[in-house]
Amino acid sequence: MSSTATASNNFIRTIIEEDLKAGNNDGKVVTRFPPEPNGYLHIGHAKSICLNFGLADEFGGECNLRFDDTNPSKEDQEFVDAIKEDVQWLGFTWAGEVKYASSYFGQFYAWAQHLINAGKAYVCDLSPEEASEYRGWATQPGKNSPYRDRSAEENLDLLERMKNGEFDEGTRVLRAKVDMASPNMNLRDPILYRIRKEHHHQTGNDWCIYPSYDFAHGQEDAIEGVTHSICTLEFQDHRPLYEWFLENLPVPSQPKQYEFGRLNINYTVTSKRKLKQLVDEEVVSGWNDPRMPTVSGMRRRGYSADALRNFCNGLAVAKTDGTVDIAQLEFEVRNDLNDNAARAMCVLDPIKVVITNMPEDKVEVLSMANHPNKEEMGSRDVPFTREIYIDRADFSEDTTLGRKKFKRLVFEDYVRLRGAYVIRADEAIKDEAGNIIEIRASLVEGTLGVNPPPEMKPRGVIHWVSASHGKPLEVRVYDRLFTHEAPDKGDENFLDHVNSESLSTITGCWIEPAAAACAPETRFQFEREGYFVSDRYDHSADTPVFNKTIGLRDGNK
Known part of the structure; x- marks a missing residue:
């Protein structure tokens, strides 16, 4: 398996090398590939897979496959299965068992209670429209929710009742108490939990509240001991929030997030x-x-x-x-x-050629190499018969065509069949509309793997398939x-x-x-x-x- 991009064009490799030299993370390298199972992986994900698994492999570390399954309304087991299959097909093996954000839901809930007890989270009753208005704009600070100063006891009670399904979707959320005036919109009291009364592909109906991606992301990394949390560039503005959670929760480790540019390809969409x-x-x-x-x-x-x-x-x-x-x-x-790739012959636009000087029942089995430059790829048997198909574009009635211009079959001239004999076109059979439906040709004996006399020199080489033994x-x-x-x-x-x-x-x-x-x-x-x-x-x-x-x-x- 080829390695990840060279050090000169991979700044994350340089960071890891420096961490290892400094003895950071006890000399460990743990990465993760964390897709949300709401669709199939695309070419951009392939780059991330190669980067995360490749770096872990290069430095003797581990890479986790973890599903960030915090939004059951868009996720499905079909996507989980497809993602696992794609990662394996690409040639990578994840460390240990497949991991899921949903496996940590109990711990996330306990940490939400911890933030409430520390006065750093509250249940908010603002409607989505009101919350958007209170949030302000990029150039205008937000304002505090009227529910921001609820007591810890009230917040804990409301959160428990949210978990127990007492409230409708959209009526309440749990928010972190950060800074409504921050120029970084992600820090304006972000949502930690929202009510979603939907079946989850892993936890079934155990939960009706689900953590936000921002709340789950860093804590998953911390639980798993991830050392280098590698994200695409759109998560750069989320990093301060990622770090805020790690600083304010009793997490078992302190992962670091790094962002790199996502892969875009022209003539393609990857959204x-x-x-x-x-x-x-x-x-x-x-x-x-x-x-x-x-x-x-x-x-x-x-x-x-x-x-x-x-x-x-x-x-x-x-x-x-x-x-x-x-x-x-x-x-x-x-x-x-x-x-x-092995070589084979296929005729996409066939026209029949009848070799008139070959017996009707004769089948000659020819051996052809599967690859011109790789003997180890072996050979295959190709049946050669009286009736064959060639591509319609490989024949012309125009005998004035020069050999340099048309290196295929022309009346009263010669062409070699790939891996077989030299033949000459003698006659064309046409239907009532004047369309050629069959070519009559003659085989030049003794030309299997042997050059004919100069006067029979073929114009070129064309592919063919037996009409009686080939397959549609x-x-x-x-x-x-x-x-x-x-x-x-x-x-x-x-x-x-x-x-x-x-x-x-x-x-x-x-x-x-x-x-x-x-x-x-x-x-x-x-x-x-x-x-x-x-x-x-x-x-x-x-x-x-x-x-x-x-x-x-x-x-x-």
Whole structure:
């Protein structure tokens, strides 16, 4: 597994190195990856996973997988399961058991009582609208809630009754007593608990009040002994509150929060809310649609875990946000597939070729290497028969086409079939409308792996599939989901930039039998067509389905 970004472009690595030299944290490094289970992981999460797990691995530490499941209205067990699967698929193993914020709900409640007894928290009856008005603006200080000076006894009683379900949602919250005049809006008496009478995927109906993320975050880190709590940049303004809780609660450790710039990619959205909208409005088929920037979507499209890790580990870990060109990701995907994808032949737009000087019942089994540069990848058997399919674009009736301009099959000229013989086109069979429906050709004997005489020199090499032994398949070709470089910037609706041609399905294609029989998630380079993967869910030997991952060269597809 490749390491995280080099020291020169990863300031967090430098911090850890300095902490270890100074003997801080007893020489331990404990990180965590803390997703909220309200959607599938996307490429931005992949960067965070590689960073947190990678640093822990590099320095002999541990990384926890922890679900910040404090909002049951948006969370689901489906997301929990998908996140665990994605982390494992990316090649990482978390320390110990999976952890949940909900496992600490009892401790959070006790700490809320501690703050009340210390005069640093109170139950507030302001409506959401009133609370917003009291909070003020960025340029105007807020004002204290009229309920801020309730006694500890009254607050403890009200909190207990909130927990017991006596009050309706939205009628009361527990707030920290910090500073309503602070220029940092996060310190203006933030909410610690709110009433949510909803079923929780881990705790069931045990609770009807739930802690806010800000209240849970630092305390989870402290309970777990996290030494370096790594967040994206939007949490920078929350750090003073993170530290306030740690200073005012009897927590078992003192973690430190560090923020780095989140990953943005052009022609992509990574807002979980917008990704959910794409799913809910059926713009895509689901969270794992191959056009989605989710880990499961990219996996289904044929991206490998190695390619994603190489991409993420090559990015700078900086203190500013930035946008990465999607071509950088595509380069890593293509580079990985070029090295590791087996070769196969698939004809996407077939036209039949009948080799007239070959017996009808003859089947010659040819051996072809699975990779031109890797003997260790072995070979496969490819049946060669009298009737084959070639791509329609690989034939022309125009005998005036020069060899440099058209390196394919032309009447009364020669072409080599990949891994097989040289053939010559002799005749075209047409339907009543004048469309070519079949090509008659002749095979040049003795040309299997041997160059023909100069007068029979082939124009080029084309791929093919046996018509009698090949298998029909469905091919799904994907383009970028958005036509705009920055689809979610500006005042326009990001859905206005959805590419209506981001998916095209091709049927009537033919593939060699060995490739058709592969397991789901097998990656291939289809000769001269691009890189493809057998679909994770829909592919079988009886009904082959392949997704196009990426083209052979740089481009949109």
